[in-house]
Amino acid sequence: MLVFTLASVSLVIIIGIGLYYRSIPVLNNSSWGQLLSSSVWKPMKGLFGFYPFIMGTLWVTAISIIIALPLCLLTSFYLSEYAHTRIKRVLIPFVNLLSGIPPVIFGVWGVLFIVPFVQNQIAPHFVEFSTGYSVLAGGLVLAVMIFPLIVSIVNEVLNTIPQELKDASLALGATKWETIKKVTIRKALPGIVAATVLAISRAFGETIAVLMVCGNNAIVPHSVFDAGYPLPALIANNYGEMMSIPLYDSALMFAALLLFIIILLFNVISRIILNRLERNLAG
Amino acid sequence: MIKRKLEELFIKILMIIATIIVVGSFFLIVGTIFSKGVPYMSWDMISKIPGGGFYIGKEGGVLNAIIGSLYVAGGATILGLIISIPVAIFINMYLTGKNFITDILRTVFDVLFGIPSIVYGAFGFLIMVYFGLRTSLLGGIIAVTLLVIPLLVRTLDEVIRTVPGELRDAALSLGSTRWETAKVVLRQIRPGIFTAILLSFGRGIGDVASVLFTAGFSDNIPTSLHEPAATLPLAIFFQLGSPVEEVQGRAYASALILTIVVLIITVLSEILIKKFSKHKI
Numbered sequence: 074m075l076v077f078t079l080a081s082v083s084l085v086i087i088i089g090i091g092l093y094y095r096s097i098p099v100l101n102n103s104s105w106g107q108l109l110s111s112s113v114w115k116p117m118k119g120l121f122g123f124y125p126f127i128m129g130t131l132w133v134t135a136i137s138i139i140i141a142l143p144l145c146l147l148t149s150f151y152l153s154e155y156a157h158t159r160i161k162r163v164l165i166p167f168v169n170l171l172s173g174i175p176p177v178i179f180g181v182w183g184v185l186f187i188v189p190f191v192q193n194q195i196a197p198h199f200v201e202f203s204t205g206y207s208v209l210a211g212g213l214v215l216a217v218m219i220f221p222l223i224v225s226i227v228n229e230v231l232n233t234i235p236q237e238l239k240d241a242s243l244a245l246g247a248t249k250w251e252t253i254k255k256v257t258i259r260k261a262l263p264g265i266v267a268a269t270v271l272a273i274s275r276a277f278g279e280t281i282a283v284l285m286v287c288g289n290n291a292i293v294p295h296s297v298f299d300a301g302y303p304l305p306a307l308i309a310n311n312y313g314e315m316m317s318i319p320l321y322d323s324a325l326m327f328a329a330l331l332l333f334i335i336i337l338l339f340n341v342i343s344r345i346i347l348n349r350l351e352r353n354l355a356g
Numbered sequence: 357m358i359k360r361k362l363e364e365l366f367i368k369i370l371m372i373i374a375t376i377i378v379v380g381s382f383f384l385i386v387g388t389i390f391s392k393g394v395p396y397m398s399w400d401m402i403s404k405i406p407g408g409g410f411y412i413g414k415e416g417g418v419l420n421a422i423i424g425s426l427y428v429a430g431g432a433t434i435l436g437l438i439i440s441i442p443v444a445i446f447i448n449m450y451l452t453g454k455n456f457i458t459d460i461l462r463t464v465f466d467v468l469f470g471i472p473s474i475v476y477g478a479f480g481f482l483i484m485v486y487f488g489l490r491t492s493l494l495g496g497i498i499a500v501t502l503l504v505i506p507l508l509v510r511t512l513d514e515v516i517r518t519v520p521g522e523l524r525d526a527a528l529s530l531g532s533t534r535w536e537t538a539k540v541v542l543r544q545i546r547p548g549i550f551t552a553i554l555l556s557f558g559r560g561i562g563d564v565a566s567v568l569f570t571a572g573f574s575d576n577i578p579t580s581l582h583e584p585a586a587t588l589p590l591a592i593f594f595q596l597g598s599p600v601e602e603v604q605g606r607a608y609a610s611a612l613i614l615t616i617v618v619l620i621i622t623v624l625s626e627i628l629i630k631k632f633s634k635h636k637i
Contacts, residue, residue: 173622175562278472
């Protein structure tokens with residue numbers, strides 16, 4: 074038991090070391106700074122600039138959070154403060170069902186629904202032409218994917234807020250919304266931040282659904298209708314050829330290492346906040 | 357006063373709209389998959405492996421991918437359970453009172469749970485390269501096992517924590533060892549273990565990024581651990597990329613199959629969780 078526990082816990086370190094070890098060749102070839110800031114991506118010439126991919130990831134992640142966060146906060150407030158228990162009991166299972174849907178299905182849905190929607194309904198109002206395969210499509214699909222995560226965590230956080238606090242505010246004549254605005258949000262803020270950070274890290278690492286709708290063009294996107302090429306998509310798409318070009322596999326492992334480090338940091342931060350909240354409640 | 361009331365009303369309407377969007381997106385997704393997938397659905401899809409010329413729109417089905425996915429998800433869940441049941445018991449039975457350590461362990465598993473599947477896929481690939489394995493069923497199972505261990509440990513841990521401490525104390529005070537007590541606890545949480553199995557199976561069967569590097573793809577049903585295995589999500593992904601309309605249609609039908617399987621699994625686990633929390637003392 075001790076062995077299994079130690080082995081699975083040390084997975085965090087082993088993954089990091091393993092990925093780093095495999096990235097050494099490309100790191101010997103060019104420095105961290107070069108890899109992160111160059112936008113020249115020519116694997117045949119041994120030039121690996123990750124800047125466009127990092128920007129692609131940041132664009133889709135930012136779009137998804139901007140769309141999902143307000144919607145999810147409003148939904149969580151509605152479910153925990155306004156909705157009748159019966160409505161809650163009907164609605165919450167659907168949020169859970171949404172979280173069970175596999176990424177590839179989100180991808181198929183994105184291709185069938187979101188991409189044409191962006192191409193025909195949204196893009197014509199802003200730009201002359203867009204294929205629909207864009208960072209906006211990626212962001213929209215991701216937003217729906219992180220709905221259940223944010224809603225369920227924020228709901229749990231809201232449940233930890235003492236009813237007496239809200240009652241006190243309501244008894245002073247504040248409306249429900251004023252109570253949420255001035256009491257609940259303030260008290261729940263760390264939890265909401267933690268949920269957001271978790272959602273960001275989920276969006277960061279999501280691969281297949283984004284890959285299917287994002288256009289996968291190795292340029293830095295300048296508008297939401299441009300195609301982008303997020304890091305995970307880069308890894309997944311080029312796996313087939315990576316063994317035939319020198320340093321290519323090492324560069325892809327470096328991409329995986331980057332993702333791993335960023336997501337690890339985000340996760341540790343948000344988990345520490347959430348655990349502290351939980352302990353405060355218990356104590 | 358009127359302004360405050362209006363604000364309240366306005367925000368309430370916004371909230372209801374947001375809730376409709378969030379919950380509605382589920383129906384939108386399932387609806388899209390059903391309406392596109394049903395016309396291409398046929399008995400051949402789930403009963404035949406790809407025939408000659410399958411990828412230009414001729415005869416065949418995705419039985420290879422269905423079986424492959426069942427193998428990968430099933431194998432990973434079994435392997436995962438063998439590892440995570442002892443871990444969950446260790447955290448809860450052997451480390452009682454050492455809150456600092458258990459807190460750290462739980463946090464680590466939460467963090468592992470958040471690592472994206474593409475990283476597990478890349479890491480699984482590294483393991484395979486290290487041991488000289490080629491893409492195979494075994495490789496896929498290893499990668500998915502890594503992916504589901506955190507999920508299994510955290511679920512089992514939560515379930516074991518619901519077992520009343522008195523039960524443990526009673527067993528221990530009767531002179532049983534910690535391991536014997538653990539067996540009592542395990543019997544108590546049987547429905548919880550089923551929930552964990554379902555969750556892990558659902559995650560394993562739907563994941564692409566972890567099997568992309570590791571399981572490979574094959575038109576045949578794998579007969580040994582060392583053969584490459586097709587998986588359903590990967591089959592969907594490949595077929596969707598085809599320019600042939602017939603093949604794209606099969607991607608929709610495959611997506612429909614996967615959606616139905618996953619929905620059944622999720623609903624079952626929801627029911628189990630409800631039942632379990634009802635019997636909680």
